[in-house]
């Protein structure tokens with residue numbers, strides 16, 4: 001409430017305002033204006049700009065099927081960690097591209113529908129600048145061992161189709177098992193935010209001079225990978241060691257890919273092994289449910305390089321499998337796939353392959369996740385102990401096939417009939433193959449997705465090929481733009497108030513003198 005100041009000695013006329021008061025009022029008005037202007041600038045400058053989004057496409061040409069992934073990220077933040085995310089996954093109809101060895105020209109066209117889906121998801125004006133990659137894994141590795149010419153033709157067909165799409169074609173190739181392991185490891189650690197630490201975490205880690213990453217376990221149909229940072233550096237088996245410098249940190253990573261130890265090829269191996277001691281064509285198989293029956297062409301069983309060494313003449317051309325549903329027997333049966341007798345190193349997994357002591361947590365994805373998720377064994381809140389996991393697989397295997405089929409009628413029969421075998425195989429691979437025990441079992445986390453992105457090698461592959469993971473930590477200004485503007489406004493306000501106060505103190509305008517004295 002303003003009280004007009006009356007000029008002494010003047011009565012009966014309109015009260016006049018003193019000069020000092022006028023100046024004070026003008027100053028007050030101007031400072032209010034200045035503050036409003038500063039705040040307005042701060043607010044408008046800080047408004048998020050319309051996002052400039054970039055896209056990338058990777059096709060994962062696996063042994064059992066092909067998946068197309070679309071990723072997006074804000075153009076300005078390309079080198080930050082955790083900014084790229086999956087926005088679309090499209091499952092290609094039909095078999096994996098290696099399944100087209102007898103009709104190689106059909107491999108490319110099989111991808112057409114998912115490419116159209118990607119065209120729909122990505123704004124058309126960005127099609128041309130969107131890189132597209134295809135990486136083929138163990139199915140194509142096997143085909144190229146078996147029939148190099150057919151594998152080349154499949155890749156040419158796929159390349160032709162990808163070149164005719166409106167995107168920026170960057171290559172279609174078979175990736176090595178090492179790459180598959182490494183990119184899976186990069187994907188999960190990128191998505192978990194393990195590469196770049198900020199604030200307290202960084203300080204804590206620099207004090208302890210550690211940088212925790214998570215190991216990666218990938219189970220496919222034709223191969224399986226294990227990748228992690230071991231505790232001690234060892235150059236025993238250099239082909240299993242990879243060196244990375246990411247965000248200013250060095251990583252020495254152990255990786256190995258076991259060709260023929262994906263779950264589909266492992267089953268082929270097991271059946272080929274069982275055949276060796278059979279007298280007639282029917283096999284009582286403990287890894288399938290009681291009441292389940294399957295007929296297998298013996299010639300198909302020995303087509304793959306994973307079983308060809310066991311090929312011999314059999315007095316029958318078909319194998320009749322009858323389920324027995326006995327987990328314990330199945331485990332003993334599967335265990336034979338892991339040869340632990342020879343180890344030329346200080347420690348091995350199986351088949352004489354070097355494996356350093358297991359270290360840290362592991363993310364297990366792809367078929368590790370599909371199978372464990374089906375068996376309800378993926379809860380992160382209460383991860384099941386190893387004996388509970390084994391008991392669950394055991395009781396699932398013991399259920400008769402007709403009951404399982406009715407209870408899960410919505411699940412593809414091919415998957416459903418093999419969850420018992422797959423559960424036993426996963427346990428055998430992890431326990432007998434890699435030597436996980438009840439003590440470190442709970443360090444395995446079965447992951448399908450991290451955020452919106454599937455765990456798998458494709459994201460790491462794209463990050464690497466688009467140079468989105470810098471070797472050195474990008475220089476980041478200590479304050480964000482918003483905090484900088486906020487701080488500037490605050491400082492200006494403080495400065496203005498100090499000046500005003502000083503001015504009032506030294507000039508003691510008449511209007512205030514009475515009050516002060």
Ligand SMILES: Nc1ncnc2c1ncn2[C@@H]1O[C@H](COP(=O)(O)OP(=O)(O)O)[C@@H](O)[C@H]1O
Nearest residue numbers: 062063064065137138220221222223262367370
């Ligand atoms: N929902 C599911 N349930 C069980 N198994 C699945 C499911 N989806 C995919 N799979 C299996 O996961 C595996 C994926 O392997 P894939 O990536 O095609 O091969 P690779 O990585 O060896 O080239 C295959 O064995 C496939 O049958």
Ligand SMILES: [Ca+2]
Nearest residue numbers: 062137220366
């Ligand atoms: Ca795979």
